Amino acid sequence: MNYGQLLWRGFFAENPVFRLALSLCPAVAVTTSVKNGLMMGVAVLAVQVLSSATASLFKPWIHDKVRIPVYTIIIALWVSVIDMTLAAVAPTIYAQVGLYIKLIVAFAIIISRLEVFASKYPLIPSLIDGLGMGLGFLFAMVLIGAFREVLGNGTFWGFPLTTEKPILLFILPAGGFFTIGLLMAAMNAIDVWRGGKLPQSGGGHV
Secondary structure, eight states: OOHHHHHHIIIIITOTTTTTOOSHHHHHHHTTSHHHHHHHHHHHHHHHHHHHHHHHHHGGGSOGGGHHHHHHHHHHHHHHHHHHHHHHHOHHHHHHHHHHHHGGGGOHHHHHHIIIIITTSOHHHHHHHHHHHHHHHHHHHHHHHHHHHHHHHSEETTEEOOSSOOOGGGGSHHHHHHHHHHHHHHHHHHHHHTTOOOOOOOOOOO
């Protein structure tokens, strides 16, 4: 198994937001700034990697009929750990996105990787798959947050960039979906330019 290709697949070729259209609701709700997008992205990255590793290690003892509830418990465990850690180390930003950190338990991106990959492969490939998907989600959150903050607030990381009046639409939910649509189109254009094929939609799950 080529670990480089596996990592790249999660980061770009099957990017959970831009390519598979997973977890779009939190992507829109949180990414009003780079800081918020970064914190959510880091949290999902950590939960994805740790959950994939745990599911892979314990898969021999997970009965097929109860695998989804067990995966949910695994994810909830790591979400609780990450939630408490972020609340301690970054309380200011956590106050804005803390609610969404707790909702990571229900993110389609994480449980889908446990079901599709970690439950079938050994520890190291599962770690790489989780890392690729987590980095892809982190990249998407930061990029969307930067786009919306610059155009909607006229700032980057809280620092003013221009005295021109910002386009407030980009801070609103409608602007979030518009931003994601534009970035999806850009990713598809890059893929076509590289000779690839357009991805099939992941269904827009939460």
